[in-house]
Amino acid sequence: MKKRFTTFIALILISIFVLPVGAMSADGGTKGLETAIKKAKSLLDIKDDSDYDVFNYNIDSQGGKTIYNLSWEDTKNKLGSIYVSIDLNNRILNYHSYKPSDENVKQPSLPKITKEEALKMSNQFMQKVAPWLSNKVKLTENNMPIYVGDSYFNFNYYRVENGIPFMQNNVNITINNRTGNVTDFNCNWDDSISFPDTKNVMFQDKAEDYYSKKLGLKLIYKLNIDRDNIKPYLIYTNVYEGRYIDAKTGEIVRGGIYGPYYGKQYATNEDAKGVAENDASPINLSPKEKKAVEDSSNFINEAKAEEAARKALNIDKSYKLNRINLYGVWMNKSDYSWDMNFSKDGANNNISISLDAKTGEILSFYKYADPNTSKPIKYDKEKALKIAKDYINKIQPSKYKEVEYTDWNEQEAYLRDPNGKPTQYSFMFNRKANGAYFIDNGFNVTVDAISGSVIGYNYIWYKGSLPSTKDIIPISKANSILFKEIGLTKQYIGIFTQDSKGKVIPPIPQNGKQTIKLVYGLNPKKAVNIDAVSGKLLDYFGAPYDEVSVPNYTDINSSNIKDIINLLAQYGISLPGDKFKPNENITQADFLYLVAKTFNYYENTRTYDKTKKQDQLYEYLINKGIVKKDEKSPSSNVSRQDAAKFLVRALGYDSVANIKGIYTLPFIDKDKINTELVGHVSIAYGLNIIKDTNGYINPTDATTRSQAIVFIYNVLNMK
16 A cells, blocks of 8 residues: 555656755745745645655646645554645645554455545535635436445546536545545546636527437447357447537537547558457467477468468568567457568667468557658648558458548657658548448558558458348438437537647646537447347347446345345446346355345346356355355245355355354254364354354245345454
8 A cells, every 4th residue: 555655656746847945936935935824734634743754855847737736644653644726726646544543344245334424525625625615516326336346436526617528637635445545536626727607508409400410320240259168249330539510600519538439540550469468468478389289270380470470561671570479360260370570770770560370461560660750741640541542452452442541530640740740640541341331340441641661550350241221220210219218418628729830739738728618519428329129228248238227126125134235236246137036045155146146246247048147156156165166056935054155165265164163153953064064163163254143043944135245244344
């Protein structure tokens, strides 16, 4: 935790312009520092205690603003550490506190403070240290379950002006749910900007019409990746990232940083590898495995792969081969690629290339480009685009006929000559089949605008069959679903602008105020993935969209453990559906799911097939030693003694429970306990997880769903 604090301070203070005390301006000076220290100590109750034996400060003066960065540390680790940033107006902008009592609890347990109590503390803290924010922010609603092992509640607030959200300004407050301490307060705020008024704003239906015509949806192929199974599916989605409709003029506005997900594209070989590694890890083979594959699959060997690479890109012998690896191609399981890197005279002369291991065709490459922008630019965008098209047509003539140049989210060229002209251009050519674009298929080509040479190339192509577009819903219906299920909302955004050289400037203050626009934009909380056949919303992985939230059971009002059921549901320890069925016997699969969620089980949300989810659950529990292979019986009832067994194993006491002859049981019906589970029942009873009734433990009785929840609750309240 101390390391966490040190890292936090280093990140905050890095690149700060530090003024020596004697050089401080009249805006702050020594008096300003003294005032800042006193105000911070007063607002944050920082005691005048000699145990804080280290005090440091930096002064950040940029853009006419001065911020004091203060830190107190107790090297004996009694009080912990505190960091504060405060401006000349005595406004707290950032606060971080570490106390030894805030350390994470290793054993799963229920917080001592509820979410509602923590939210009240959060609001009170903001009112105390930043009262100027109280009527300017709104809490981001979040009904998702909380992980029971997390020691913190996080509350996010976004800025509201004229009743309209400006998501790029926000406040985050973190409360330790074991101690009630505020550990973090972060205020991302720009008070120098002005917001357009809301006069003459178009009505929602007109904004939707503009959006449909100018941005709208595209029919797209995407891939559903579930372990080794890769399957394409059709969706309607928006492909323009960070694009909005001006709420007054209906024009397209580019900006903001909260655009909805539209799907991946990659620009270079390295980017392509990143996608492959994120979606399905490349199959990196050992030397013995490489040889086995080479012997059985007619792959070209390393020497021939190097020869083919040198020939394809005219790489002479002055370039040294640094590495060569054989990887599985994630999109096509039977394909492999040779990936190589060459260099000479240091890193500045570097070439990476990937070849198909069977055919030797180029899959991707990137050549280092000389950043010397003093050389004359000979090729504009139009000429560079022609070079890119000609290159694809030359090396992949048949595939060239199946792609279309798209500029949906074309990257701006940041490397420019003194006249502001780009020194290189990157173009994306998306595969198009049956009238639908394949967002992750096609070519990306980068052209050097000085030499006119192709310096970057990436080719990826799914070889399986694609679903037909015959039975898809019309785009008009897809748009209707978009606006009904996801919706356009009025928002303020900081827009992208350009400097005098044509370089895009992000929506952050640059030599003054940012430019703010009032726009209509899509709700960023949901993925814009509409099943092109059924019209249902899908999540990022192609599964039916299911908003994760705390369940609201309709059949527990008369239950004497209603509060316990609702409490655990807040932490994701719940059973699916709107009915809890408290008096029904619980199945082994459902009981083990509750146990697993209590002990940090990550449910794979990519899989919605019940059988697959169940298999993954048991796989996890067997690997953890909570369940043995021969005990798997998903639909069977769970006896009380088996419930004790699973919980004791989950707590890590199985080896102790298996010791024979050391346990004395006080139960009238102790002879009914399985002799192999005497220790498990005894430990569960001793820890107050399972209790007796008038001296009877009833070890063989089936466990009800209510009893199961009580057992879990007792585990989380162990002293």
